[in-house]
Amino acid sequence: MSPEDERPDLAAMLAPLLRALIAVELPVLAEHDVSMWGYSVLTTLDDTPVRTQAALADAIGADKSRIIGTLDELQDAGLIERTPDPNDRRVRLLSITPKGRRVRRSVRKDIRVHENRILEALPPADRQAFLRSIRNLYDAR
């Protein structure tokens, strides 16, 4: 095996990194009284409005039955709204509230601080290439 390949597997390196990111995010989310799934929902609704719960579930890679509790919590907290669709009474139209938008952006700002602290370990040039690369891989998904 060539020296270049003498490195841990990609997944073996990414998993601890992701765990570390989640570990610093959880307290931030707790401060704002939202769960990880809740924040994921707020982010999706803020960036790319979706009509139905099924479409939302699909967008965040979850099962439609799995997000119901999350939606209940977000609705109770006044962060999203579920209004019956008059054109198709099976559907409940989803939307983020102004309060939900404020929470989402506030959480994101706090998370960015932690992310930047972690990324500071990288030389600036590599840092840019790293961000460009995961963005690239993420978009190509």
Add this chain to the structure above:
Amino acid sequence: MSPEDERPDLAAMLAPLLRALIAVELPVLAEHDVSMWGYSVLTTLDDTPVRTQAALADAIGADKSRIIGTLDELQDAGLIERTPDPNDRRVRLLSITPKGRRVRRSVRKDIRVHENRILEALPPADRQAFLRSIRNLYDAR
């Protein structure tokens, strides 16, 4: 928020990437009849021999009680050995067998093929910087 910061959260981008990596690795592992934890154990024992099961569990970020089933399977398959330590009869000394080493390296080779296929989406310069960066973040952990 500045344009540079208009990107998904790091964790939001890394999570799907890790999921994709795991998705391609699982069939490879299944072909070689080892679990994800089993492969993790083989990797650790091959690279950095550890004496006790507790030390191994610590090295792979698991609880000592969680790896026992994995060790049983690996031992039954002849991939590792557990020999009682004559100096401390509470301890069972761990070692990877030649067969275990062959399996580990065979799996790694197959995984690399899939990893490289995914990384081909990146321009070569970025690809190097990306690998250097996650290695950097991983080692600084």
Add this chain to the structure above:
DNA sequence: TATTGTTATACTCTATAACTATA
């Protein structure tokens, strides 16, 4: 008959705490 949202059930992981045998 198919689809939306919901609820219920079962299954997998994981964390924790007990237990034994040694020290």
Add this chain to the structure above:
DNA sequence: TATAGTTATAGAGTATAACAATA
């Protein structure tokens, strides 16, 4: 009393299937 390995129990998270209302 403390530690290594093991087993047992309980909890969280998830997937799947069934269900009622509507199309």
